[in-house]
Amino acid sequence: MVDVPYDAIADAPPAEVAEVELYHPKSWWTHYVFSQDAKVIAIQYSLTASAIGLVALVLSWLMRLQLGFPGTFSFIDANQYLQFITMHGMIMVIYLLTALFLGGFGNYLIPLMVGARDMVFPYVNMLSYWVYLLAVVVLASTFFVPGGPTGAGWTLYPPQAILSGTPGQDWGIILMLVSLILFIIGFTMGGLNYVVTVLQARTRGMTLMRMPLTVWGIFTATVMALLAFPALFVASVMMLFDRTLGTSFFMPALVEMGQQMKYSGGSPILFQHLFWFFGHPEVYIVALPAFGIVSDLISTHARKNIFGYRMMVWAIVGIGALSFVVWAHHMYVSGMHPQFGFFFATTTLIIAIPTAIKVYNWVLTLWRGDIHLTVPMLFALGFIITFVNGGLTGLFLGNVVVDVPLSDTMFVVAHFHMVMGVAPIMVVLGAIYHWYPKVTGRMLDDWLGKFHFWVTFLGAYLIFFPMHYLGLLGIPRRYHDIGEVAFIPPSAHQLNAFITVVALTVGFAQMVFLFNLVWSLFKGRPSGGNPWRATTLEWQTPETPPGHGNWGKELPVVYRWAYDYSVPGAAQDFIPQNQPRGATQAVHGAAS
Amino acid sequence: MAVAIILLLVAVGSVLFHIFSPWWWTPIATNWSYIDDTINITFWITGAVFFAVIAFMAYCVFRFHHKEGRRAAYNPENKKLEWWLTIVTAVGVGAMLAPGLIVWHQFVTVPADATEIEVMGQQWRWSFRLPGKDGRMGTSDVRNISSDNPLGLNPNDPHGQDDVVIESGDLHLPIGKPVKVLLRSVDVLHDFYVPEFRAKMDMVPGMVTYFWITPIRTGTFDVLCAELCGMAHAQMRAKVIVEEESEYHAWLEKQQTFADLSGRSAVMRATYKSGGE
Numbered sequence: 001m002v003d004v005p006y007d008a009i010a011d012a013p014p015a016e017v018a019e020v021e022l023y024h025p026k027s028w029w030t031h032y033v034f035s036q037d038a039k040v041i042a043i044q045y046s047l048t049a050s051a052i053g054l055v056a057l058v059l060s061w062l063m064r065l066q067l068g069f070p071g072t073f074s075f076i077d078a079n080q081y082l083q084f085i086t087m088h089g090m091i092m093v094i095y096l097l098t099a100l101f102l103g104g105f106g107n108y109l110i111p112l113m114v115g116a117r118d119m120v121f122p123y124v125n126m127l128s129y130w131v132y133l134l135a136v137v138v139l140a141s142t143f144f145v146p147g148g149p150t151g152a153g154w155t156l157y158p159p160q161a162i163l164s165g166t167p168g169q170d171w172g173i174i175l176m177l178v179s180l181i182l183f184i185i186g187f188t189m190g191g192l193n194y195v196v197t198v199l200q201a202r203t204r205g206m207t208l209m210r211m212p213l214t215v216w217g218i219f220t221a222t223v224m225a226l227l228a229f230p231a232l233f234v235a236s237v238m239m240l241f242d243r244t245l246g247t248s249f250f251m252p253a254l255v256e257m258g259q260q261m262k263y264s265g266g267s268p269i270l271f272q273h274l275f276w277f278f279g280h281p282e283v284y285i286v287a288l289p290a291f292g293i294v295s296d297l298i299s300t301h302a303r304k305n306i307f308g309y310r311m312m313v314w315a316i317v318g319i320g321a322l323s324f325v326v327w328a329h330h331m332y333v334s335g336m337h338p339q340f341g342f343f344f345a346t347t348t349l350i351i352a353i354p355t356a357i358k359v360y361n362w363v364l365t366l367w368r369g370d371i372h373l374t375v376p377m378l379f380a381l382g383f384i385i386t387f388v389n390g391g392l393t394g395l396f397l398g399n400v401v402v403d404v405p406l407s408d409t410m411f412v413v414a415h416f417h418m419v420m421g422v423a424p425i426m427v428v429l430g431a432i433y434h435w436y437p438k439v440t441g442r443m444l445d446d447w448l449g450k451f452h453f454w455v456t457f458l459g460a461y462l463i464f465f466p467m468h469y470l471g472l473l474g475i476p477r478r479y480h481d482i483g484e485v486a487f488i489p490p491s492a493h494q495l496n497a498f499i500t501v502v503a504l505t506v507g508f509a510q511m512v513f514l515f516n517l518v519w520s521l522f523k524g525r526p527s528g529g530n531p532w533r534a535t536t537l538e539w540q541t542p543e544t545p546p547g548h549g550n551w552g553k554e555l556p557v558v559y560r561w562a563y564d565y566s567v568p569g570a571a572q573d574f575i576p577q578n579q580p581r582g583a584t585q586a587v588h589g590a591a592s
Numbered sequence: 593m594a595v596a597i598i599l600l601l602v603a604v605g606s607v608l609f610h611i612f613s614p615w616w617w618t619p620i621a622t623n624w625s626y627i628d629d630t631i632n633i634t635f636w637i638t639g640a641v642f643f644a645v646i647a648f649m650a651y652c653v654f655r656f657h658h659k660e661g662r663r664a665a666y667n668p669e670n671k672k673l674e675w676w677l678t679i680v681t682a683v684g685v686g687a688m689l690a691p692g693l694i695v696w697h698q699f700v701t702v703p704a705d706a707t708e709i710e711v712m713g714q715q716w717r718w719s720f721r722l723p724g725k726d727g728r729m730g731t732s733d734v735r736n737i738s739s740d741n742p743l744g745l746n747p748n749d750p751h752g753q754d755d756v757v758i759e760s761g762d763l764h765l766p767i768g769k770p771v772k773v774l775l776r777s778v779d780v781l782h783d784f785y786v787p788e789f790r791a792k793m794d795m796v797p798g799m800v801t802y803f804w805i806t807p808i809r810t811g812t813f814d815v816l817c818a819e820l821c822g823m824a825h826a827q828m829r830a831k832v833i834v835e836e837e838s839e840y841h842a843w844l845e846k847q848q849t850f851a852d853l854s855g856r857s858a859v860m861r862a863t864y865k866s867g868g869e
Contacts, residue, residue, distance in 0.1 A: 079823050153820045159797060160780035165715045165822030252798025253734045255744075255778045257715065260735065268781060268796050302656075304664035308674050333783065333818075335775075335794045335801035338700035342693055349689045356641075356681040357674065363645060364673075366652035368665035373595055373657060381595070381649065385602060388645050392638035395685070399692035401699055402630050405617070405790040408783060408818035458602075465606060469615035474787030476818050479826040485814050487618045487787055495615065566664035573663060 015204055015555075022549055023122055034130075036122035037548055038107040041129050043439070045103030048129075052136050053096035059088040061507055068500025070481040079167040081480035082151030086168075087142075089154030090176070093282065094183060095136055097424055101289040102187070102225065103132060105431060106194050106218045108439070112538035113215050115203025115556045115578075117549045119193045128193070131186030138179040145171035153478060155279070158250040158271050159263075162243040165256070177240045184229045184236075194222045203537075205558030209313065210577070212536045212562040213306060216313055217292020220320040221285045227324070228281035235274035242266070272334055276327040283420050284323040288316055290427040291358055294380050296562070297430050298362055300534045301377035302369030303573050305563035308361045315354040322351045332403045341400040348398035352391070359388055370566065370573070374532075375449035379430025382457035383423050389461075390419025393468060408478075411471025414464045422460040429456070429513070436517075437531045441544050442524030448516040452509050459506035463499050470495065533574050536562050540576050596654035603646035607639065621788035621813060621834060622805040623770075626695045628790070634688050641684065699791070702804045706770040711763070712743055713775070713782030713795045716824035718815060719743055720763045724754025724849055734778050734797070744778065745850050753851040756844065762831040763815075766840040770806040785818035786832055794819050807834040 025031035035041060063084050066076045076084075107125070111118050119125045142149035150168035152161035160166050161173055168176075198219045202211070211219075238249035242263075250271040251263035299306040306312060328336060328344045362384055371377065393415040397403045406412065429452070436444050470492060475482055482488060530539040542552040556578040564575040620628060656662070710721040710729060721743060723729045730745055730752020737744035742759060745752045765771060775784055777795035785792045788811075791803040817828040835843070 078826065082820070082823065082825075151823070157781055157820070160820065160822055163780060163822070165780065165824075167823060254780075254797045255714070255734055255737045257779075258739070260737070267798065269799075302664060303658075305666065305668050307667065308669050310669070311674055333793050335796045335799060338696075341696050341700070345692060345696065346689065349685045352685050353678060353681050357678060359645060360674075360677050363649045363652065366649060366656065368667065369652070369656050370662045370664040371653055371657045373653070378595070381599065381653070384649060385599065385646055388642055389606070392642055395638055395688055396631065396634050399630070399634065399688055401627055401692050401696040402634060404699065404792060405624075405627060405631075405787070407792070408785070458598075461602060465609065466613075466615075469609075469613050472617050473615045474618055476785065476816055478820045481826055483826065483829075485816070486812075487814065489614070491614050563668070566666055568666050 036126045038119045042107035044129050049096050049099040056088045056091035059084045064500040064503040068497040078480045083149045087149050097286045115537050116201035120197045121193050124189045125193050128186050128190035135179045135182035142172045142175045150176050177236045180236045184233045191222045191226045203555045210561045213292040213295040217288040220316050221288040224281045224320050225285045228278045231274045232278035276330045280327040281323045286424050290424040293431045294427045297376045297380040302371045303565045304369040307364040315357050318354045332400050333407050345400040376430040376434040378453045379426050383426035387423035409471035410475045411468050413477045414467035418464045437527030443527045444520045452513045455509035459502050462502045535574050596650045599650040618787045621809050624790040630691050702772050703770045706772040708772045710774045711784050713777045716828040718830040720758040722756040755850045756847045764833045764843045766837045767807050772804045775801045780821045781819045782817050782821050783819035785816045786813050788813050810834050
């Protein structure tokens with residue numbers, strides 16, 4: 001038999017802390033608007049993130065129209081194109097993905113999955129959302145201020161970001177920095193909550209090594225975010241000072257359009273170090289929750305325990321730690337000292353090992369499973385393909401000398417969209433199909449879901465896979481129009497037009513998804529409490545959707561790990577975490 | 593069944609696309625074919641892993657999809673398999689990293705006989721400077737920049753007087769001679785990017801960056817800017833012409849030096865003043 005100490009703790013220990021009474025809403029306002037219930041806050045976060053994400057989606061269509069058919073659309077000029085790419089990137093990475101995974105999924109799932117009644121600091125949790133909303137409003141306001149939003153690229157590299165040769169120099173860049181500062185303040189409030197809740201509010205018997213990988217992913221990502229976002233915070237504050245007060249943190253002596261500027265002595269590369277000290281962990285802040293969630297989707301829908309649970313946990317933690325020492329792989333051609341290349345290429349390629357282990361364990365979970373090809377499972381399969389593809393192209397860009405010809409080309413755009421755009425979005429969508437029944441009590445329509453999956457997955461792959469080859473050819477990124485260049489054949493323009501058509505089609509499929517979300521809310525098939533016959537605690541709540549306080553009178557007690565699927569000898573092919581041992585004692589007896 | 597076939601088709605299609613893609617890197621014009629070799633090694637290793645993982649996944653979906661009465665195996669861990677996979681992965685990663693680091697070492701080790709030249713970026717054009725007869729370039733500072741002295745050369749540095757200054761013209765390079773390209777910017781980040789050269793590097797105001805190349809074939813190559821530098825980023829263009837040494841010297845003879853240019857403007861200023869009086 002296998003040596004598995006999952007059930008080393010035979011009985012749940014007694015409660016150490018008495019229950020604390022929750023805040024109970026007294027009016028409609030405190031119930032639905034200024035709510036302190038993590039589930040309501042989660043929905044607020046998700047809706048706000050999705051709304052601003054739709055803006056970013058529309059921006060991507062405009063960009064693709066310009067790239068596919070340059071010169072055809074008179075309402076898109078070079079300045080607007082730069083503004084579109086900047087806002088698209090910033091919104092998607094920070095205001096959509098970070099907010100959705102941590103603020104949305106984190107708030108909804110952490111208390112339910114660890115068996116808590118709510119987050120430990122509900123009031124701060126509420127504030128977190130409202131500060132986030134303010135950040136989003138400030139960001140969106142830049143579309144309406146004189147000069148429009150900043151067009152500095154989402155990386156906001158100085159000196160360009162705050163000089164007059166870049167669109168949005170008046171208001172756009174200032175409001176962008178203010179919005180980022182607000183976002184980080186809001187996130188910190190939420191993040192502290194998620195960490196303390198996981199560490200302190202788990203129910204009896206929920207040891208760390210019995211937590212579902214979803215919680216491990218979100219927890220580790222949150223710890224990373226709490227360590228990484230301060231770097232962006234100080235960088236934003238310093239650049240705001242450079243722009244408004246004339247300080248020179250990032251500004252050397254320079255001449256702009258023939259005029260000597262008053263700046264002197266600052267370092268543009270210092271900003272890049274600060275930005276990427278945040279920016280690289282940020283990739284994993286988005287990826288680790290996706291890793292965790294997809295593990296649970298695969299396990300549940302393949303009716304099989306996740307393969308190598310302990311290795312999966314350590315891989316998450318290891319990736320989280322390593323991701324803090326790889327940041328300068330974004331800067332191989334930045335002009336930093338060339339000797340750095342040896343160190344950062346080595347650390348970057350080492351991180352591929354724990355990442356590969358995760359991929360192996362996902363596909364090995366499918367081996368000898370009982371694979372239900374539900375919509376969440378389809379999205380999980382789509383995630384594996386896009387993530388493997390995007391992860392492997394990361395080995396090109398991480399290997400310093402290979403990065404030299406490829407950096408700043410469309411290869412990079414294709415790579416990061418595949419690995420931290422499409423892949424995490426596959427998980428977000430799969431997770432919505434998976435947990436929508438718990439949130440609403442109704443199933444999403446299956447047929448529409450399958451249509452949505454196939455168009456989105458195949459379309460996204462057709463957009464980004466060929467795009468790598470445009471980069472290999474040498475087409476730079478952030479060009480609104482490549483113009484006349486000898487090395488670019490006409491077929492490259494045709495490929496660009498093709499990608500645009502596919503992108504618009506994929507965009508259309510998202511409208512079908514939105515329709516499904518609204519339609520199923522009223523007309524969807526009632527789901528019952530545990531439609532996927534899953535083991536984790538959120539499916540065992542007395543009510544669906546779960547009520548305030550989640551668990552009714554008694555908190556659940558956990559007796560087993562999160563992956564008791566298809567246990568030999570058990571009557572059903574799943575055993576919920578809160579089901580006492582006994583009937584299955586014989587099975588575990590051999591193991592413990 | 594259909595799902596398994598589609599997944600397999602994605603893997604097969606990706607490989608076929610790679611083999612038959614009409615979009616591939618430009619014919620190389622410098623000594624950096626080592627970089628292309630490293631990319632090829634990486635393509636082979638990652639391509640094999642990609643195909644193996646997706647094909648295995650497609651097989652699992654085909655073989656183990658739900659049927660009435662199927663029950664999944666209970667199989668929490670397999671330490672031997674996990675360690676074995678870890679080691680194989682580490683070997684694969686090493687097979688890509690090692691050549692990468694060796695080539696990077698060459699990339700950052702400039703040969704002693706390389707000629708230094710300078711490329712300067714500003715919004716939104718390129719200027720070039722070549723050492724004059726004395727074989728070395730004079731110092732420069734952003735604070736010296738004026739309409740007479742757009743590159744900001746130090747007017748008191750004797751080494752700078754004979755430097756060849758090319759404003760808004762093309763850069764010529766002799767074939768077969770190693771060149772250390774010094775990169776300077778006066779305003780924002782730029783990046784001197786010639787796809788056929790493979791090498792590229794950002795230009796950062798306040799510091800001098802570099803890369804080195806040895807051109808190996810003659811021709812005219814487009815220079816693009818690869819680091820976002822503002823609204824006309826996409827229009828920041830120039831050309832590099834790699835030619836035989838004799839043609840290069842013929843071209844070089846016709847270029848003006850810093851002393852010529854500053855002398856000319858001094859003469860012009862004097863003429864203007866005397867004419868005005």
